[in-house]
Amino acid sequence: MSRASVDLASAARAFLTRPHPATFTTLRPDGTPHVTPVRFTYDATTGLARVTTRAGARKARNVDAAGPAARVALCQVDGFRWITLEGPATVTDEPSRLAEAVRRYTVRYRAAPPTPPDLAVVEIAVDRVLSLNL
Structure with missing residues (x-):
């Protein structure tokens, strides 16, 4: 997967380090949204967000089923502040990437x-x- 990169203001980067959960949205094979709460990380240097999960979980299966066209969204909220991260996604169980x-x-x-x-x-x-409000 190629790494995308976006410029984030320092307030947004700081918000993404706080231990809040997020909603994770994928699309089922029939095109309907699947939204689930998750914990995630964001690497501002590479622009890569990561969600650990089971390979058999619906969210992982949705990403796999979509193939290279898979796009997802993570939305972290705290009161009236929120941030949504969107982009193409892949699922891997490669040991070094899992460890990271x-x-x-x-x-x-x-x-x-x-x-x-x-x-x-x-x-x-x-x-x-x-x-909003970051």
Whole structure:
């Protein structure tokens, strides 16, 4: 996956380090939205957001089913402040990429993510950002 990059104001970057959950939106094969709460990380240097999940979870299956056309959205909210990160997504269970996702999650949320046997990471190359009050 190629890395996208967007410029974020320092307030937006700081907001994305706070340990808030987000909603994660994917599209089911029939085109209807699937929205679920998740924890995620964002790497401002590469523009890559990561969501750890089970490979068999609906969100991962939706991304896989969409193939290279998969686009997703993460929306983090705190009161009247919010930020949405959008971009193309892929799912991987490649060990070094999983390790990086787990490392970043553990730093942000001060606890390791769940580690089911089919742990995978959805990687989002963020190419669009929408926000309010940041």
